Amino acid sequence: MLRLPLYVRALSQLQAEGTDVVSSHQLGKRLQMTPAQIRKDLSYFGRFGKQGRGYKVQFLLQELGEILGLDIRWNTCLIGVGRLGRAIINYPGFAPEGFNILAAFDSDPGQVGTPIRNLSVQPMKDLEKTVTDREIVIAIVAVPAAQAQMVIDQLVKCRIRGILNYAPVAPQVPMDVVLRNIDPVLSLQSMTYYLRDQTEAEQASVKTTGRGKGPQPARR
Amino acid sequence: MLRLPLYVRALSQLQAEGTDVVSSHQLGKRLQMTPAQIRKDLSYFGRFGKQGRGYKVQFLLQELGEILGLDIRWNTCLIGVGRLGRAIINYPGFAPEGFNILAAFDSDPGQVGTPIRNLSVQPMKDLEKTVTDREIVIAIVAVPAAQAQMVIDQLVKCRIRGILNYAPVAPQVPMDVVLRNIDPVLSLQSMTYYLRDQTEAEQASVKTTGRGKGPQPARR
Incomplete structure (x- = not known):
């Protein structure tokens, strides 16, 4: 399921390039997957x-x-209007895909009332009423790590059903709330397993052939 | 494999909370997974x-x-020092996890030479030499969508082995280069499948019981 949006992205590019028909081999090459995996997914x-x-x-x-x-169309709200939150509100990619940020909240009284784009920052006490009135389904969380779980608990109470979390924590949510984490460190860490394997294979090849393929990372 | 970093994150939190032993049930609850899946992964x-x-x-x-x-330790470089690139350089989460950004590049001559944090922005023509000399293994790409594939092709030529791509495209890389995309829209789209299912179940329940559980998204 996590891969389907990637298929959509690749197919949109193919369509833009004027391609009418694509094989599982071609799709696989684009997505770094085997044709068998593609056929199975689809x-x-x-x-x-x-x-x-x-x-x-x-x-x-x-x-x-x-x-x-x-x-x-998915009505969305944002919690936290710091540097990251502001970048999110100004990100032009959400609205064309149907994700409309209709409200922004912050716990800092100094931020409340500030205009950002077409929104005015609201206090956290308005959360439940606004979520209900505006039929908000998804929340984007851009608060510091220490506050993330508390904010997410509040969102769950307001019956938010999907949460996109930018805080570098693994928050807990009930089974019926869908959570996705945006965390560049997790993405980097999910690469290093493969890179380390290559590195060790190359180190083995250094031992036998006297040369490696590229630069080696250093042990910490 | 994509899930292992999440386990690490959750276990670090458990350790910080003083937990010595954890069951697959407890881990599963934290990570929204079944205990069976956890046991299988591990x-x-x-x-x-x-x-x-x-x-x-x-x-x-x-x-x-x-x-x-x-x-x-993984030596890392950044391509693109626009608003997003600058936020990435200033993100405090990379270095403690072993990802050190040692160099930053931009194709805009107006950016070259600008100091950002402890780095001076370099022109793209320096890429290959710097990657080799500084033994850079991973590149973070924060350039506009239209330039992403070209930049990534250059990185592949320089024998970069892992790429973290922030541009909203599905770039193509050879099988031996590991690519991860950071794309909030893809993450949102991977939630909506589940939310839509809930929505349709609730709409069915509205028909039979006369009431739903929460707000409904609108068809576009």
Whole structure:
């Protein structure tokens, strides 16, 4: 499921490039996945292509968009209007994809009332009423790590159903709330496993052949 | 593999809270996963716990850290010093985790030579020499979408082995280069599948019971 948006992104690019039909091999090359994995992922959601014929880009794009709910507008709010929060409000990529930030909150009284883009920062005590009145479904959390769990607990109480968390913590939410973490350190750490393996393979090859393939990281 | 850093994050928090032993149930609750999935993930890398005894937090943390290469320093560079790039250089979370940004590059001659933190922005023509001389293994890409693939091709030529891409595109890299994308829209889109399902279940329940559980998103 986490991969489907990546398919959509790649298919959109293919469509923009004028490609009508794409094979699982071509998609796999673009997404660093095996053709078998691609076929397996897509077959889980229905029969999108015919054996040996490839996938019709426009049709697959539309189907995946519906599966992912990309045809829906999602009312969204932001908690925390520090440097990161302001960058998020000003990020031009959300609205065209259906994610509309309708309200912004901050616990700092000095921030309350400040205008940011087309919004006025609201105090946290307004959270529940605003979420209900504006039918907000998703919250973006950009508060310091120490406050994140408390803020997320408040959001859960207000019946927010999806949370995009930028704080570098692993917050706890009930099973019926969907949480995604945006954390560059986690992404880097998920690479180093593969890089370390390459490094060790190369170090082994240094031992036998006397040369490696590239620079080596240093042990800490 | 993508989940291991999340385990490390959760275990670090448990350790900070003074927890010595944790069960797969407790870990699962924290990470929104089933205990079976946790046991399966961890058993893939070795026998970390005994049936019914739980996992020793400190031991598991150390083992996973070694598996992920978290004990290694990774020399890193940044491409693109716009608003996002500057936020990345000033992000305090990288260095303590072993990711040291040693150089910053930009294609804009007006940016070259500008001091940012302890670095001086370099022109793109210095890329290959600096990557080799400073033994840089990972690059962080924070350039506009239209330039991302070109910049990433240059990085691949310089034998960069891991790329953290912030541009909202799905770039293509050879199989032996590890790519991770930081893209809040992709993360939001990977939630909406689940939210849409809930929404449709609730709409069904509205039909039968006359009331829903919370606000509904609107079709676009």
